[in-house]
Amino acid sequence: MRLLTGGVFALAGLIFWTSFNTAHGTNIRTDDSMLRLSDLIQERSRKNAGLDDSTAGMRSQVDALARRDSGNTAAENKKLADLEAGAGTRKLTGAALTVTLADAPPNATAKIPGVPDPQPNDLVIHQQDLQAVVNALWKGGARGIEVMDQRLISTSAVRCVGNTLILQGRVYSPPYKVTAVGDRGALRKALDTSPAIQNYLQYVNAYGLGWKVDQHDTVTLPGYSGTVDLHHAKPVG
Structure with missing residues (x-):
């Protein structure tokens, strides 16, 4: 014992x-x-951002060498360029909208009579708010979307932990900017008719969350330069 x-x-x-x-x-x-x-x-x-820049430079060199030595015809090169544009790995220039979302002031109170005082979660941007904007812009026919300084591709996931955004290995704090290249009228209509965004705008009016939409005649989105982890894929064309 x-x-x-x-x-x-x-x-x-x-x-x-x-x-x-x-x-x-x-x-x-x-x-x-x-x-x-x-x-x-x-x-x-910050280290991930530096690695992304390094990867982008090396990828550009590899692509240039591959095109030089590929022996492709002009038609084949055009088809490849179209596929790269669709995949989001090439720069994209055109008319655009930028949506900016921001947290409310920490000491915010209800701005509308009869609305209850806010809880802490009522004053911050949530994952579903960002996703609502991105989804609406895709639905509005966006040819390409950038969140903060990163181009979205088919495998991109917009995730938030607390009030910070984690996107493709990098961390961002609000305000959040989402820029979409496409028909500005169609993009704006998609934002205005999105039920999820209409719900978000109720909090904007009640508690002062940030919401701003800016128009641009010309914007250039960067091509996606990170790694791509695919679980399932099939050849195109």
């Missing part, structure tokens, strides 16, 4: 020492530890 009791105390001591060593003698539940985690995430995001 004494041997068993001694073993329990030894195990408890080992757990305590492991926890202390992991925390380096600090309180792992403090805001300071969360700030360090935030700094780590931001640093990783």
